[in-house]
Amino acid sequence: MKVALIGAGRIGQVHAQYIREQPGIEQLVVCDREAGVAARVGARFGAQATFDDVAAMLEAVHPDVVHVCTPPALHVAPALLALEAGAHVLVEKPMTLDVADLPRLEAAVVRRPGALCVDHNFLFEPEMIMARRWLQEGQIGAVCGADMFYGADTAVGIAEPGAWSRQLPGGRFTDLLPHAIYLLMHVLGEVRGVEARSSAAGGGPTDAATDLCAVLDCERGVGSIRVSLVAIPWELALTIRGTEGMIRVDFAKQTALLLRPRLHFGRRLAQVVLGLDVGLQAIRGSVGRFWGKANGRLRGYPGMRTLIGHFYRSVREGLAPPVSYAEGAATVAASQRIREALQAARTSQRERASGEPRRLTA
Amino acid sequence: MKVLVTGASGYLGRAVAEHLVAGRHQVRGLVRTPTTSLPPGVDVALADLTGSAQPIAEALDGVEAVVHCAAHMGGGDREIFRRVTVHGTERLLRLAAEKRVRRFVHVSSIAVYPWKRSGAVAAPHDEYDIFAPLRDHYAWSKIEAERWAQLYRRLGLLDVVVVRPGIIYGRGRFFLARLAKRLAGPVHAIAGSAHARVPLVHLTDVVEAIEHALLCPHAVATPVNVLGPDMPTQRDYLEARAAAGSQRIVALYVPLGALRWLARRLATRCRFGGAEQKSLVYELGWLAQDVAFDLRAGADEIGWMPRIAVAEGLKA
Numbered sequence: 001m002k003v004a005l006i007g008a009g010r011i012g013q014v015h016a017q018y019i020r021e022q023p024g025i026e027q028l029v030v031c032d033r034e035a036g037v038a039a040r041v042g043a044r045f046g047a048q049a050t051f052d053d054v055a056a057m058l059e060a061v062h063p064d065v066v067h068v069c070t071p072p073a074l075h076v077a078p079a080l081l082a083l084e085a086g087a088h089v090l091v092e093k094p095m096t097l098d099v100a101d102l103p104r105l106e107a108a109v110v111r112r113p114g115a116l117c118v119d120h121n122f123l124f125e126p127e128m129i130m131a132r133r134w135l136q137e138g139q140i141g142a143v144c145g146a147d148m149f150y151g152a153d154t155a156v157g158i159a160e161p162g163a164w165s166r167q168l169p170g171g172r173f174t175d176l177l178p179h180a181i182y183l184l185m186h187v188l189g190e191v192r193g194v195e196a197r198s199s200a201a202g203g204g205p206t207d208a209a210t211d212l213c214a215v216l217d218c219e220r221g222v223g224s225i226r227v228s229l230v231a232i233p234w235e236l237a238l239t240i241r242g243t244e245g246m247i248r249v250d251f252a253k254q255t256a257l258l259l260r261p262r263l264h265f266g267r268r269l270a271q272v273v274l275g276l277d278v279g280l281q282a283i284r285g286s287v288g289r290f291w292g293k294a295n296g297r298l299r300g301y302p303g304m305r306t307l308i309g310h311f312y313r314s315v316r317e318g319l320a321p322p323v324s325y326a327e328g329a330a331t332v333a334a335s336q337r338i339r340e341a342l343q344a345a346r347t348s349q350r351e352r353a354s355g356e357p358r359r360l361t362a
Numbered sequence: 363m364k365v366l367v368t369g370a371s372g373y374l375g376r377a378v379a380e381h382l383v384a385g386r387h388q389v390r391g392l393v394r395t396p397t398t399s400l401p402p403g404v405d406v407a408l409a410d411l412t413g414s415a416q417p418i419a420e421a422l423d424g425v426e427a428v429v430h431c432a433a434h435m436g437g438g439d440r441e442i443f444r445r446v447t448v449h450g451t452e453r454l455l456r457l458a459a460e461k462r463v464r465r466f467v468h469v470s471s472i473a474v475y476p477w478k479r480s481g482a483v484a485a486p487h488d489e490y491d492i493f494a495p496l497r498d499h500y501a502w503s504k505i506e507a508e509r510w511a512q513l514y515r516r517l518g519l520l521d522v523v524v525v526r527p528g529i530i531y532g533r534g535r536f537f538l539a540r541l542a543k544r545l546a547g548p549v550h551a552i553a554g555s556a557h558a559r560v561p562l563v564h565l566t567d568v569v570e571a572i573e574h575a576l577l578c579p580h581a582v583a584t585p586v587n588v589l590g591p592d593m594p595t596q597r598d599y600l601e602a603r604a605a606a607g608s609q610r611i612v613a614l615y616v617p618l619g620a621l622r623w624l625a626r627r628l629a630t631r632c633r634f635g636g637a638e639q640k641s642l643v644y645e646l647g648w649l650a651q652d653v654a655f656d657l658r659a660g661a662d663e664i665g666w667m668p669r670i671a672v673a674e675g676l677k678a
Contacts, residue, residue, distance in 0.1 A: 138482025306635030326516035
């Protein structure tokens with residue numbers, strides 16, 4: 001199998017590492033518009049060739065698989081070229097920045113429905129797989145809602161953004177929101193309506209918002225997303241609420257907790273048992289995390305490793321991709337609706353502010 | 363309506379073809395080899411879903427709807443299930459989309475559901491078993507085939523309706539248990555609890571559900587669980603079977619609770635993406651489950667309700 005990596009930045013190098021773990025890779029080539037970066041990353045991961053032009057690379061190599069790891073604004077063009085060249089494509093999130101870009105991509109996908117996969121890697125993090133297992137087992141009954149918090153704490157240097165992320169329409173939120181959206185949609189179904197507000201820490205101008213809160217009316221319940229660029233401690237968590245219990249997935253600590261009161265014990269005893277159960281799970285989770293870090297299974301991006309493994313299996317065995325174009329498109333659409341809702345809220349806030357009578361001060 | 367029925371010489375496909383002919387539809391039956399077992403009034407189209415695309419495309423000429431019943435049901439390794447059930451379905455979907463078929467009824471199975479704790483409800487929007495590679499070849503192939511069908515639906519390439527029948531019985535096929543072994547005379551070892559519910563559905567109910575899915579005027583995004591109006595326990599079912607005149611069975615129930623626990627441990631280990639091979643433990647854990655099924659999509663989406671209770675179905 002011949003594989004091409006387009007975009008050799010930070011996340012591209014993570015892809016390269018996991019590509020190398022896949023069986024049957026005959027050739028890896030690296031393509032980056034900066035030839036020096038392509039050469040350096042290519043040398044690090046043992047690439048057979050490096051390129052600084054996508055079309056020339058596709059023409060010369062005819063890859064079976066292409067990873068598109070360029071900044072979001074540059075996903076569509078290389079993905080289209082790769083699809084037209086007959087490759088299977090794994091594109092980083094967000095698949096596109098704007099719904100206006102979707103029709104071109106969709107036209108290519110319709111001709112080869114299984115050829116495009118989107119890197120919604122958090123769905124495959126070990127702690128999220130645990131949560132999905134509990135959901136599929138019916139451990140929390142019927143799901144009635146979910147809340148997602150996504151903190152990007154630049155102050156302590158975690159999740160340091162690329163320079164491009166500040167230039168996106170909607171700023172850094174546009175880069176961070178897709179994770180929260182696809183996780184929420186996975187639990188609650190497609191988004192039907194959106195309300196959103198933003199604010200700046202310390203009451204600064206909302207044009208320089210640091211916090212965002214969105215309420216998503218989904219097929220199977222209402223979900224909320226809160227994204228903060230400044231909140232400390234850094235946290236990345238999904239809470240799923242059901243009629244018989246709750247699941248809390250902590251992506252930062254790589255743990256998942258199942259809170260399921262055993263009400264047949266009686267209310268008071270159920271609380272005690274639940275407390276013990278949660279304590280035991282927390283200890284097990286901490287030990288498992290320590291062990292996972294020690295043996296390497298929880299180092300780096302384990303979800304991306306799993307997703308890339310599933311993607312390559314789907315290519316080898318002719319299966320549907322683990323995350324399809326349709327899911328990527330639904331995420332892009334929901335992200336845009338949140339941006340539009342924010343814009344509408346800001347406009348309305350400005351109109352209200354300008355209509356208010358001025359206060360006289362003594 | 364002109365309908366192509368795949369697997370038309372099989373147990374379900376034949377019944378579907380017969381029912382549609384009786385309903386004055388024009389039916390073309392897709393079969394791999396010349397056969398005399400098709401019902402009267404059904405045109406024969408010879409094509410193999412794993413072979414050349416040309417005969418399949420010709421079979422789809424002028425067709426308004428497809429009922430896809432074909433799947434590999436026998437033994438063999440994962441490769442044969444992949445080739446027939448998964449790739450065969452994808453190929454048929456692609457060609458049907460190219461021919462602009464108006465409705466595609468994909469006959470899936472309740473095997474696509476994951477293992478659930480006792481008393482849980484399997485609802486249509488539940489995720490497929492995320493540990494599908496651990497399942498037996500048939501279940502794995504039905505999951506992968508349905509994922510293709512859903513992908514074509516979500517991309518708007520085909521108006522796909524997915525129906526998921528339970529264990530089909532009736533008209534000469536009588537079910538004993540999900541997993542049973544005859545020990546001596548009427549004595550059988552049966553895996554699982556006597557109180558576990560058995561998801562049975564009579565062939566007539568399945569055929570009627572497929573007809574509703576075929577004729578439903580609007581798009582149906584929700585998969586439809588197709589099960590009988592009652593879900594007897596394994597013990598009640600064997601009693602009903604004896605009452606209907608079948609041989610009396612002396613059942614020795616083999617509890618599988620420990621296997622369920624082992625299956626969960628195995629799934630926990632596979633959360634790092636290591637699930638590649640089928641696992642007997644995981645499969646037995648799945649077989650030993652006792653779940654209910656949400657049947658609302660039948661009535662709400664395609665206007666179908668099951669009619670034939672087990673006691674009645676066993677007599678028919």
